Amino acid sequence: MIGKFMLSADTPQETLDWGKLKWMSSPPATGAGQLTVIEVSLAPGHGHNFHKHPDQEEVIYCVAGEVEQWLGKEKRVMGPGDSVFIGADVVHATFNIGDHEATLLAILGPCVGDMGYEIEDVADKVPWNGLR
Numbered sequence: 001m002i003g004k005f006m007l008s009a010d011t012p013q014e015t016l017d018w019g020k021l022k023w024m025s026s027p028p029a030t031g032a033g034q035l036t037v038i039e040v041s042l043a044p045g046h047g048h049n050f051h052k053h054p055d056q057e058e059v060i061y062c063v064a065g066e067v068e069q070w071l072g073k074e075k076r077v078m079g080p081g082d083s084v085f086i087g088a089d090v091v092h093a094t095f096n097i098g099d100h101e102a103t104l105l106a107i108l109g110p111c112v113g114d115m116g117y118e119i120e121d122v123a124d125k126v127p128w129n130g131l132r
Helices: none
Strands: 013-016 019-025 034-042 047-052 058-066 068-073 074-078 083-086 092-096 104-107
Touching: 034 047, 034 092, 047 104, 058 092, 068 083, 074 083
Parallel strands: none
Antiparallel strands: 013 019, 019 034, 034 104, 047 092, 058 083, 058 104, 068 074, 068 092
16 A cells, blocks of 8 residues: 545544544554554543553644643643654653643554554553642
8 A cells, every 4th residue: 555645524533531533544544554643632621641552652742722741750831833752651641731622643653453552541550640
């Protein structure tokens, strides 16, 4: 395969309790093997709580809004144009601290599993459950 156009109307979407995901590149959507790319929308006051991707690196790029981004136990406020690189198996979290929806681009590689994405939730474990 040489690639695939992903028009907005045809891009698979998923709604979760903390936001919306738009699967721009994943093995089922594009046949990708190395990159999973997700547009993430976070409603005000919501976020993707502490988690990690054991075998994947990730870049999160802030497109719009203001988020509290955690990288391990360090946090920073990110706005449009800011990004963070997250190594494999590093705990991180993202919370929308603005008054409007925040939009992020999450890029993970390589693809792992059927969806191209693996996640281990650690939000209920020490020390992550006491940081926020």
